[in-house]
Amino acid sequence: GDSVTQMEGPVTLSEEAFLTINCTYTATGYPSLFWYVQYPGEGLQLLLKATKADDKGSNKGFEATYRKETTSFHLEKGSVQVSDSAVYFCALNTGGATNKLIFGTGTLLAVQP
């Protein structure tokens, strides 16, 4: 079945460091791919998305490129801030008759000043 695998956390970085959180997927169709962020004590917020191969989603300095050949959607940011500390979830949605999100397990990011 469809699934998402993302790197285990926690990821601990110093402020201004480069961030990569790996995400790979398995899907039978052509899914849309998403990154959601959950700040402490809050709900999930859509961070960025890509709907087809080679699309790049970007928001708030974060980027991810939909790579069909490697079935990946890695999240990157060039310079993290303490305020980026949160849990990041990679997800896919194959749409159509099964319009539902399948989530990875989440990766906790802790950014230290």
Next chain:
Amino acid sequence: DAGVIQSPRHEVTEMGQEVTLRCKPISGHDYLFWYRQTMMRGLELLIYFNNNVPIDDSGMPEDRFSAKMPNASFSTLKIQPSEPRDSAVYFCASSLASSGNTIYFGEGSWLTVV
């Protein structure tokens, strides 16, 4: 535009009591989802509706859980009787099929059963 609205935000209840969680999806959205989040199991899809009709309830844990969507602007998730292992954050989410499969989440209902 208002997002997905859930109530209550926090609830503490005693084991055996009935719990009702409420959700108002984004106006015009035709899909509604109920998710549960725990440390042990992460995010689990419990049930989802399309045009108020339940499509997939395979994630509902057991008969103690039930969900309804009487109209396009309201849904409930009920637990009766509640148990301590039901303690979790319950998220409602909604989407519009024609908007590229983007699903928007509410702030969650934080349930503690003691």
